Amino acid sequence: MSRKTVSRLVVTVSVVLGVANAVSIGTKLAAYDVPLSLIVSCAMACLATTVWIVGTLVDRFGTTTYRCSDPDCSFTVRVKYADAAENRRWQETTAEHPAHLYRH
Helix, strand or coil: CCHHHHHHHHHHHHHHHHHHHHHHHHHHHHCCCCCHHHHHHHHHHHHHHHHHHHHHHHHHHCEEEEECCCCCCCCEEEEECCCHHHHHHHHHHHHCCHHHHHHC
16 A cells, blocks of 8 residues: 555544544433533544544554664654665664764
């Protein structure tokens, strides 16, 4: 799958999950005669939170982090959806980054 297809799929799934969560919360609140304005605001907050959480989780699992091998160095690189060649290039970059070279 291409990056664009994965991105569209993630957005679609997160919105569907968010709508399902918002409808669930909205119907539970409606059973207690909560005013419509509060139901809508709570449902929208649940929708936004669900979309944000799904997006954050997908980013965490789709991201590779490379760190400098020197224990005193805090240089890190986060790469999303990279192929093998690009991953190798970033590994080499973190091993010999400019700030690391200037300290030795």
